[in-house]
Amino acid sequence: MPDDANKPHKHTEHSASAYNRLRRLQEHSRANIPAVLAHRSTSTFTLHREPLPIEANDSVLVTIYPQDPFISEPEVRTMNAHDIAPGLINSRVRVQGRPSQLAVPDEDGNYMFWPGDPRFDQVNVFYFTTFTLRMYERYARRALPWAFPSPRLTVNPHAGRQANAFYSEQDRLLGFHAFEANGDRISTAHSADIIAHEAAHAVLDGLRDLYNESFGLGPSAYHESFADITSMLVALHDDSLVRRLLDWTDGDLRTNNFVTQVAEHLTQALLEADDLRLQAHNIYLRNAFNDFVLMPFDELEYDPVEPEFTLGRQPHNYSRLLTGLFYDIFSGIYEYQTQTCPPHIAIYRARDAAGAMLVFSIEIGAIGEFDYTDVGRCLLAADEILYNGRYYDVIARRLDERRIITADDCGAYIAQMRQMPAVSLPDTINSAMASALFLERDIIPALELDPDAEFVPMAAYRNANDYAFLTYFLTRRITLDGEQFRQFNDAKVDLFGGLTLSFDPNGRLRHACYRPIRDEDERQIKILLADLIAHDRITEAEMLNGDVVTGMRAAGFRLDASILNRPGAGQLIKYPVMHDQFSTDRTDIVTYLRQMGAQMRSSRD
Template identity: 25%
Template sequence: MMAFSSDEYRYDPPDQLANRPPFRRLRGYAFDPSLSIRLETAAINHAVFEIPWERYLKPGPRGEYVEVIDYDPASACWYEPVDLNATNLLAQDGLAPSEGNPQFHQQMVYAVAMNTINHFEQALGRQVLWSPQTNPEAESGQRDSFVRTLRIYPHALRAANAYYSPEKKALLFGYFQGQTGTVFSCLSQDIVAHETTHALLDGMHRRYVEDNHPDTLAFHEAFADLVALFQHFTFPEVLRHQIARTRGDLETQSLLGELAQQFGEATGRYGALRNAIGEPDRDGKWKLVVPNPDRLRDATEPHERGSILVAAMFSAFLAIYKVRTKGIIALASAGSGILPQGALHPNLVDALANEATRAAHHFLSMCIRALDYCPPFDITYGDYLRALITADYDMVSNDRYGYRVALIESFRRWGIIPQGLKTLSEEQLRWPYARLEYEDSDGMQWNALAALAVELKDLISASLYLQDREKVFNHLTEARLKAHEYLRGVLEENMTLQRENFMKVTGLNMNRDAGLPGLSFRPSGLPSFEVHSVLPTLRVTPDGQIMKQLIISMTQRLKDMPIDPEIPANGTFDFRGGSTLIFDMEGESPTLRYAITRPINDAARLAAIQTYRQTRLGQGLSLRETYFGDTTALRAAEPFCMLHGEN
């Protein structure tokens, strides 16, 4: 995490860096306040978050990535911002957890948001950027402006609601009166992590909020839940307590697999808002959910459908946990596999907890890293499975614990099967290597896409050494413009082989007589296209190897396609084509490794989106069983408000 680069801030000189604390310790709730008034869980619910140190953190808190603005519109009240650099707070790991102290609320949302951001940066191998502010009226190449901080409003509304706003670049948390007192969504670690993840995912893939098929919004919800769930395993005291209580059997009901306990109970549910592997029956008794491959086919509501992806991922994690702890259990049970009656020995609890932490951290990193291997829009669960397998193979080719096998088996049991594959083997699931055709140019083998990576190499390499995120954003914006101009220049020349090869790899249509309704053209007669993002990554594999990759996404759109060609009054949408290109940047000659493509001329995909949108016309985005309850149709600019709240 880096400090501001504006005149108000400066970077530390080397002597200051050497003496800088490695992290800031802040107290908070491991789950939510309700567990602090239960005798069984009171001792473990107060956790200490260790987040990257920001020396120039201002009151709010206001730092490099987030700024907390504590205005309560319902009460017309500003709450005094907390100063986490105050000596008395530094000496005691911040404020003590308190439901009634607004300054602690500010500390809580800052700590959880920064903890989540840190996990993303470690997995991605680069600094995270929020989605930019976009001005569609500006000139091409100048429409996006840098957003330094995500704003967080702990008391934004008096309602059973919390959501990320793409329009405001903000997290808005609500509060409401429950049966036992006021419930603050900003005090739930799960809810804050969930909403922060929405913002981070939107910063990486802005098109994922487009509701073009059943998996799109469901994936956003499921992915946010997965990040919150796997972060449970970063709290040592909680983990040891729950492993001791369940005697090491994480397939039984535990806090580790539940989300937002207080919120769920306060809104009339039997227990937690959601559970990864279980659910209450008609009598309110918790039971393990049995995988049903037909469930995905029938699930249409985003959270119901999202729960299937969560269950598939968490079931794979539990399978790996069993593999990693098999030897420990065998030693503790004299080879029988059945632990003796009574409390587990503390050393055994520690050993099981260590293995659970390692497995959960690996799964969390897998989930985040796979985002770089996904298409730039219209993601499906099958795409995500393939991205998980491919990204993990690139990072850890020797899968000695069977993480990828566990994922494949679990996804198959839950009915998540990518289309077009003959088998569900690891080799079939990995994205195929891209095939580029080269031509002789002055006696040299040459390809436009391979040459593009060479053209960008110096620019994107320089961005990896920049500390200031705004400079990184500007460098990458320059790289996008350079990539677009370079490719446009190549494609406007009459180079048939290069144009055909480019279209085959990227899925774009660059023919002057494309014949696609809704496709726009440049004055030269070449169809328009967009270099959507250029992202360099620098990752270190477990065996110490450095992976240097360049990820470029290119898109094209057909504007104003009718939802129902026979009923124009039903409205229009933009249909997109394009691809995610992943280059290996090793050596002097970068190579294109993968091309994850959605062709713009895919008539079948267009028809499927039209059919899906027709079925949604009556629903809009007014979905009953959502994250927090009833919703009514709201503007498409606030999809997460529509998913998460009551109007």
């Protein structure tokens, strides 16, 4: 037998060694237990109240409708505890109501109520208004102001009994009405789509307040498109809806779906006809899944015979072209992302890329009058600056398909942008005077702008990613002249244009959007004002009380010359309340839905 047969096995030695170490450790611990406990008692015997760790108390539960009451039952969601306090208030949003009637948390600090309880309506509008603001602040990388000098926007979930919701800049208010349809009470405060839509008007008004001062088709329609896009983006932040979307479309976002269909005109009547449902999925109005293309202004009718399927020159109608473009871009980015990641991840990346470019295109874009060509250029520029042109092919192709900008012109614009003059932002611009001097000394010569243009400094700000923006505005006062203006003939109207300068974190000028007031802007606005006057959408200032305005849905009013202390027929002012009316005519809805249902069936075949 070999000599080493009598030697202990190597594993046996290791096992014995480990056993001995554990035994000694155990004996050592036992021997010191009294000492350990005595030492611990010096720090654990205290009756001082200890605060709850922030991480354990940074969210509360709320019950909300994830998109619309006609899609699903209420669901529980979390909300940042710093964004909700008893009485439903935070640093930026508050709910209107008697203090004794406002929702307060339960004993666990949560706000969970059910439809039928007015507090559910309060929580629902508060949650989605706050969510919409925070979503855009995340995309903008900065705190976004309201258009009025107050930190908080008020939301009223029980504003009245009409098929209506609205944003009022002058009242600093979002209002949500309820109405009767087929014997049921329908509340606009229950629809996440509608709440996000109205909150978006307030957000955009803070970003570009002159859009809400313009009678032009571009700014007016952009407001409605931005609001509808917002409803889609908010829905795409809810994972349960994202999963349903992918299930509905089998991962093909070019299929018509509930995210593209904004609940702007939805009523309970939609649910009551069996033939108005498609495979248990409800059909909505204001569809982003459309094939509208840019048309010459003079070919647009104010009141098309079939407005659901024909582009017209009313803002809600015309907005659908831009909303469709955005959805095209989003779905194109999604397809790009699916080349390297699963659909569930791709849809989130596409959502945030499209959302970030949307907001950045506003920050670098026009501040007054503009058209959809201006919007398209700024989307191209946003991709170039934020993503180094990663999504250029997607955006350029969609702009070309929608006949907004040709593929060749897209390329030419980016080439021009890459040849921006070497202008650097000064270390400090802390006054309107400093901004005006920088414009006069550096910008006007470098960009070869009209030296006689009367630019007025408007704002200077910087976001968290160190991009800086300077804005300047221009005005032109026009006179209405013609019998089509009726009693408002000879009234004055102000038009707006301007310049936006965008600088990268190194202080280098990356983009300049100079959009002067053009003669074509003036011509179109006069036609649009004649439309509004013919449809009794312009009123006198003294008639602006709640009942009259609500009934007339006034788009503007005249300030009398005596109020302005100048001769003439006064001045027309854009009414700073944005009403979104919802159709309750069952016959019209049924006709529309049958047509839409046929289109959707065709798209799925």
